[in-house]
Amino acid sequence: MTTYVGEAVDRVDGTAKTTGGARFSAEYPYPDLAHAALVHATVARGRITRLDTTAAEAVPGVIAVLTHRNAPPLKPAPRVTPLNLATLASGTSVNYLNTDEVHWNGQPVAVVVAESPEAAQEAAHLVEVAYAHLPATVDFAAAEPDAKPQKSNLIMSGGAVKGDPEAALAAAPVALDLRYTTPPHHHNAIEPHATTAHWADGRLTLHDGAQNIYWTRDHLAMRFGIPKDDIRVLSPFVGGAFGGKTMVWPGTILAAMAAKATGRPVRLMLTREGVYRTVGGRTPSTQRVAVGADESGRMTALIHTSVTLTGRVGGGPEQVTSQTRHLYDAAAIRVQQNLVELDVLSNTVMRAPGESIGTFALEATVDELAYRLGVDPIELRARNEPARNPMDGKAFAHRKLRECFEQGAKEFGWAGRNPEPRSTRDGRWLVGTGVAAAYHPSWQFPANVTVRLSADGTALVRCGFHEMGMGGATAQAQIAADALGLPVEAVTVEYGDTRLPTGPGAGGSAQTASVAAALVAACEKLTRLARALARRTPGAAGASYPEILRLAGRDSIEARVGSDTRLGTAVGQLRFAGKLMSDRRRWVKAACGAQFCEVRVDADTGEVRVTRWLGVFDVGRVINAKTAASQLRGGIVMGIGMALAEETLVDPRTGRIMNASLSEYHVPVHADVPAIEIRYLDDPDPTMPLGLIGVGEVSITGVAGAIANAVFHATGRRIRDLPITLDKLL
Amino acid sequence: MKDFAYLSAPDVPTALQAIARPGARFLGGGTNLVDLMRQNIERPDTVIDITRLPLDRVEELPGGGLRVGALVRNSHLAAHRAVRERYPMLAQAILAGASGQLRNMATVGGNLLQRTRCAYFTDLSAGCNKRQPGSGCDAVGGFNRNAAVLGASASCVATHPSDMCVALAALDAVVELESVRGVRRVPLTGFHRLPGDTPQVETEIAADELITAVELPALPVAAASRYRKIRDRASYAFALVSVAAAMHARDGVITDIRLALGGVATRPWRAHQAERELLGAPATEESFRRAAEAELAAAVPQSQNGFKIELAQRAITATLRQLLTEGGAA
Missing domain, CATH: 3.30.365.10 (Aldehyde oxidase/xanthine dehydrogenase, molybdopterin binding domain)
Known part of the structure; x- marks a missing residue:
C-alpha cells in the first residue's frame, strides 16, 4: 500500500530551515568557544624558509598561532585500501602543519586561534611566511599532452575496447573526429565548509558539514591516533555540498587540531576564498570524441578519450567516458581515460563526476553527426539505441531513454522543427533549440x-x-x-x-x-x-x-x-x-533522461540566454514528487552554469586560483534560469529497492550538450570549449 | 580585519576636519570599502561614517539640471522621476549594476570611487602597481579577459568597474568636491585619471576632499537615451562592454550625440572620437559602425581581451541602431 510514496510531501525540516531553527556546523555554541582562521601558502610548490608570527601573536585576543614548528603531531594520511573504504577520504596526503613543504598554492601553512573570528582573521593576515620555490607543474593545457592511461580498479575502469574502432572510423562513409575542452569547476555550496571541534577527556565531538560522517570520523581517528569510538561527528544540516563535502579537507582536521592544541572548543568556518584554496573541485578535461556512421546513420565506430588531472598530493580519475559505454549501439567502441599529475590541490568529486562533462562532448558530437547526415538528432539516437549494453552485451536493468525522448519531443513541440541553423529570429535574438541525452549510473x-x-x-x-x-x-x-x-x-x-x-x-x-x-x-x-x-x-x-x-x-x-x-x-x-x-555482472543500471532547451543568442553581441527547458527523466519510482523535481531542477541549473559561465581560473604561472569568490566565479543567477519543466516516467526499476533510482546527479548530465546544440541551431556555430561565453560567438 | 577607530560625522565641517587624521577614510554605503577592508586591500586607521551628512537629496537646478547629493543611494537615484524622464540612460546604468541590496546601500559619491575588480588587484600575493606601486602588473600575461583595451599603460590595464559613471561621463556631469580649503568642481570626464605610470592615483580628488554632489546639466538630447550592458551572465556581473548613448537626428542627420563606454577602458570612457565622427553624419548603420571603428582605432588588446574591440564596435552600433529605431527607453 502506498499512501505517501510518490506524493509531494512537505519536507520535514522545512520549518526549521525557513525559521532559522536548523543549526549548521558553524552555529553550535560552546562556552569558551574560540575561533580559527587559516593562512594559505602563496606558492605552488616550495619550502617554508622564514616564518614570523610575532605580529600575529600580538593581535589582542589571539590564543595561539599554530605552524609546522609548534603544531601537535598528526599521523600521515592513510594508504588507500579496499578493506577500509574510509581510507579514500583523504582530501590530500599532506600532513598539515607537520611539514615545511608546500604542495599547492593555497595549502594551509598556519592556523590562528583567537577569541573572535575577526581577531583570528587579522592575525592570519599578519603571519609572515617566505618560501623557497621548487619547480612546479601547474598548467593543465601545457601538461595535458603528457597524460598517461588511467589504470583500471574495482570501482572504475580506465578504458575498454570492442572491435577495431580506429579502422572502422577510417572506413566510415561519414566520420567526425572532434576535440573538446572543459575548465575546472568548483561546487560553491551556499554554506562554506565549517567545523566546530570540542575535545573532552580525550574524546572529540565534531560538528562538521559532511557527506560521509563515518569517513570523517574514521579519518580523524587515523590522523589523531585514537579509537574511532572516541569521535562523534554530527552533521544534521548541511548547506549544500555537491561532492565538495565528501572527502576530509584540511579545515576539518585543522579545527580538531586547533581545539586539541588550545584546550578550547574551536570553530573554523572557511571564508569563501578559503573554500576555493583548500577544497578540491572538478578537474578540467580535454576530450576526443570520434564517430563513424553509415549513410543510414548507424554508428560503426565510436571513440571517446579524455585527459583529466589529479593533484600530486591526491585526487583521482574521473569517469569522463562512462556514458559512452552505454548510450549508443556502435559496432566498434573504444573508451580510454588518461591522467596527468599536477602540483595543484587534489581534484574531487563534483555532481556527476565524469558524466557531466563527458555527456557534453558525446552529445554535442552526436548532434553534429545528425546534421552531417541530415537526420533529426532524436531520430539518430533512436537508430542507435541499443537493446543490450553495447560494450559487453549485458542486460539493462531499466532502459527507458527512448520513452524519455518521445515524451519530451511531444511536450516540447519538437516535431516540425526547422533544423536549419540561423533559421529563426525574434528581433535581435537568434533562436535555437537543442536536445541531449542524460545518463548517470545508479549505485x-x-x-x-x-x-x-x-x-x-x-x-x-x-x-x-x-x-x-x-x-x-x-x-x-x-x-x-x-x-x-x-x-x-x-x-x-x-x-x-x-x-x-x-x-x-x-x-x-x-x-x-x-x-x-x-x-x-x-x-x-x-x-x-x-x-x-x-x-x-x-x-x-x-x-x-x-x-x-x-x-x-x-x-x-x-x-x-x-x-x-x-x-x-x-x-x-x-x-x-x-x-x-x-x-x-548481471545488469547495467542507470538513470537517464532527455534534455530539451531553447536558447536565444543576441545577433550583435553573442549573449546567450536560455529561455525554455524541459527535462524528461527515467529515475525509477519517485518517492517525493516535490523534492525529486526540485533536485532534478537544481542539476539543470548547475548544468546551465557549466555550459555558459562557470570556470575556475587557475593562473598557469603560479597555480593560484584567481577568481576565488562568488562575484568572479559566475554561477547562474536567477535571471539566467528560465522556468524549468520536469517530467519523470515514474516507472519502477525492478532491480532497485522500491524501484527507485537516484535523482541527485542525472539531471546535470546532458545540459551543456543540449545548450551547445541549441547554440549551434541558433547561430550555426559549434562551440566545443566550455563555457560558451559570448566572445566565442562573435 | 584591522582594528580601526570609527566616528560618525554629524556635519560636513566635522567630516572635513576628521579626514586630516592619518589613515582616515570616509565610509558611505560601504559596499566596496568594507569588502576591501575584509580582504586587507584597504586598512584604514579611522573610518569616518558620513551617512548622516545632509547630502542625500536630489535638487532641481535652474535651467532643468539636477544636483544629486553625494549620499543619495543608487537605488533612490535610479527610481527618481526626473532622472528617469530626463536621463533614462543613468537610471538604466544604475539598475544594470550590482544587486538590489547593494544599490540600496551604495552612494553616488562612493560609486565614483569604486576600485577595479581586476583579480590581481584583490589578491595580495600578486603583483599590482595600483595596489603596491612598483610590484608589477600580473594581469599582463595573466587573466586579462576583463582588462582594458583603451587608456591602459604598461603599468596597469585594469578597468574602471562602474556602470553609473559611464552614464555620467556621457551626460557631462560635474563632480563637486569640498575640503577645508573650499569647494571646487571637476567635470566627470576629467575626474578619473588614466593610469600612466601612477595607477595608484585614480582620481583628481585630494586626500582631504569630500565628494558632496554630482551635477547633471540640462541636456535635452538625453531624454532619448539608452544604456546597454554586455556581460557574462544576465545579472550581477561587471560589464565586458557597456555603452551609454543619447542621440538626436533631424532629417536623417545626427544633430546631437553623447556616447560613453564602460568595461573597455581604465576610466569611464567618453567616446569623443566617435562623437566627432557622428555629429552631422547621416544616422545610418554605416555611420555608426565607422564611428565605432574610429573610437576603437587606438585600442590595444591584451592576450585574452581582443574580443572587446569587436564587441565594443558591435555594441555601439547596436545601441545607436536601437536608439534610432526604437528611441530611448525610460
Whole structure:
C-alpha cells in the first residue's frame, strides 16, 4: 500500500530551515568557544624558509598561532585500501602543519586561534611566511599532452575496447573526429565548509558539514591516533555540498587540531576564498570524441578519450567516458581515460563526476553527426539505441531513454522543427533549440537502520545518513509511514550522527535507495514482530500495529537491519561487495533522461540566454514528487552554469586560483534560469529497492550538450570549449 | 580585519576636519570599502561614517539640471522621476549594476570611487602597481579577459568597474568636491585619471576632499537615451562592454550625440572620437559602425581581451541602431 510514496510531501525540516531553527556546523555554541582562521601558502610548490608570527601573536585576543614548528603531531594520511573504504577520504596526503613543504598554492601553512573570528582573521593576515620555490607543474593545457592511461580498479575502469574502432572510423562513409575542452569547476555550496571541534577527556565531538560522517570520523581517528569510538561527528544540516563535502579537507582536521592544541572548543568556518584554496573541485578535461556512421546513420565506430588531472598530493580519475559505454549501439567502441599529475590541490568529486562533462562532448558530437547526415538528432539516437549494453552485451536493468525522448519531443513541440541553423529570429535574438541525452549510473551502498514503533502510534527511524538539502529524511519518513501504516507526521527520522546505525555516504545518487533498502527490510521485520505479538495477545487480531502494542502492554518494539560491531560491519561490507559484483555482472543500471532547451543568442553581441527547458527523466519510482523535481531542477541549473559561465581560473604561472569568490566565479543567477519543466516516467526499476533510482546527479548530465546544440541551431556555430561565453560567438 | 577607530560625522565641517587624521577614510554605503577592508586591500586607521551628512537629496537646478547629493543611494537615484524622464540612460546604468541590496546601500559619491575588480588587484600575493606601486602588473600575461583595451599603460590595464559613471561621463556631469580649503568642481570626464605610470592615483580628488554632489546639466538630447550592458551572465556581473548613448537626428542627420563606454577602458570612457565622427553624419548603420571603428582605432588588446574591440564596435552600433529605431527607453 502506498499512501505517501510518490506524493509531494512537505519536507520535514522545512520549518526549521525557513525559521532559522536548523543549526549548521558553524552555529553550535560552546562556552569558551574560540575561533580559527587559516593562512594559505602563496606558492605552488616550495619550502617554508622564514616564518614570523610575532605580529600575529600580538593581535589582542589571539590564543595561539599554530605552524609546522609548534603544531601537535598528526599521523600521515592513510594508504588507500579496499578493506577500509574510509581510507579514500583523504582530501590530500599532506600532513598539515607537520611539514615545511608546500604542495599547492593555497595549502594551509598556519592556523590562528583567537577569541573572535575577526581577531583570528587579522592575525592570519599578519603571519609572515617566505618560501623557497621548487619547480612546479601547474598548467593543465601545457601538461595535458603528457597524460598517461588511467589504470583500471574495482570501482572504475580506465578504458575498454570492442572491435577495431580506429579502422572502422577510417572506413566510415561519414566520420567526425572532434576535440573538446572543459575548465575546472568548483561546487560553491551556499554554506562554506565549517567545523566546530570540542575535545573532552580525550574524546572529540565534531560538528562538521559532511557527506560521509563515518569517513570523517574514521579519518580523524587515523590522523589523531585514537579509537574511532572516541569521535562523534554530527552533521544534521548541511548547506549544500555537491561532492565538495565528501572527502576530509584540511579545515576539518585543522579545527580538531586547533581545539586539541588550545584546550578550547574551536570553530573554523572557511571564508569563501578559503573554500576555493583548500577544497578540491572538478578537474578540467580535454576530450576526443570520434564517430563513424553509415549513410543510414548507424554508428560503426565510436571513440571517446579524455585527459583529466589529479593533484600530486591526491585526487583521482574521473569517469569522463562512462556514458559512452552505454548510450549508443556502435559496432566498434573504444573508451580510454588518461591522467596527468599536477602540483595543484587534489581534484574531487563534483555532481556527476565524469558524466557531466563527458555527456557534453558525446552529445554535442552526436548532434553534429545528425546534421552531417541530415537526420533529426532524436531520430539518430533512436537508430542507435541499443537493446543490450553495447560494450559487453549485458542486460539493462531499466532502459527507458527512448520513452524519455518521445515524451519530451511531444511536450516540447519538437516535431516540425526547422533544423536549419540561423533559421529563426525574434528581433535581435537568434533562436535555437537543442536536445541531449542524460545518463548517470545508479549505485547502492550498505546501510544499517533501526526502526522503533511505539504504542503511542509514533515511529522512530535511525540511520546515520546525510541531509544536504535533497530531502532525504522526508523521503525515508514517507517510506516508513507507508510500511507501518502510520501518518507521515508520526514518523521521526534521526540522521547525521555517527552514534546512529551506520548510514551510507551521500554520493553517487545512492543514498535514498541505499537507506530505503534497509528501511523496508527493517519495517518488514518490525511488522512481523508486531504480527507475532498480535497472535499471542487476546483481542489483537486485526488491530493496528500501535494498538497491538497497547493491548500487549508493550511501550515499543524495535527492529534492526545491519550491525555496527566490527564483525557486523565486515560482514555487511562483504555482503555489499558480493551483491555489487553480482549486480554488475548481471545488469547495467542507470538513470537517464532527455534534455530539451531553447536558447536565444543576441545577433550583435553573442549573449546567450536560455529561455525554455524541459527535462524528461527515467529515475525509477519517485518517492517525493516535490523534492525529486526540485533536485532534478537544481542539476539543470548547475548544468546551465557549466555550459555558459562557470570556470575556475587557475593562473598557469603560479597555480593560484584567481577568481576565488562568488562575484568572479559566475554561477547562474536567477535571471539566467528560465522556468524549468520536469517530467519523470515514474516507472519502477525492478532491480532497485522500491524501484527507485537516484535523482541527485542525472539531471546535470546532458545540459551543456543540449545548450551547445541549441547554440549551434541558433547561430550555426559549434562551440566545443566550455563555457560558451559570448566572445566565442562573435 | 584591522582594528580601526570609527566616528560618525554629524556635519560636513566635522567630516572635513576628521579626514586630516592619518589613515582616515570616509565610509558611505560601504559596499566596496568594507569588502576591501575584509580582504586587507584597504586598512584604514579611522573610518569616518558620513551617512548622516545632509547630502542625500536630489535638487532641481535652474535651467532643468539636477544636483544629486553625494549620499543619495543608487537605488533612490535610479527610481527618481526626473532622472528617469530626463536621463533614462543613468537610471538604466544604475539598475544594470550590482544587486538590489547593494544599490540600496551604495552612494553616488562612493560609486565614483569604486576600485577595479581586476583579480590581481584583490589578491595580495600578486603583483599590482595600483595596489603596491612598483610590484608589477600580473594581469599582463595573466587573466586579462576583463582588462582594458583603451587608456591602459604598461603599468596597469585594469578597468574602471562602474556602470553609473559611464552614464555620467556621457551626460557631462560635474563632480563637486569640498575640503577645508573650499569647494571646487571637476567635470566627470576629467575626474578619473588614466593610469600612466601612477595607477595608484585614480582620481583628481585630494586626500582631504569630500565628494558632496554630482551635477547633471540640462541636456535635452538625453531624454532619448539608452544604456546597454554586455556581460557574462544576465545579472550581477561587471560589464565586458557597456555603452551609454543619447542621440538626436533631424532629417536623417545626427544633430546631437553623447556616447560613453564602460568595461573597455581604465576610466569611464567618453567616446569623443566617435562623437566627432557622428555629429552631422547621416544616422545610418554605416555611420555608426565607422564611428565605432574610429573610437576603437587606438585600442590595444591584451592576450585574452581582443574580443572587446569587436564587441565594443558591435555594441555601439547596436545601441545607436536601437536608439534610432526604437528611441530611448525610460
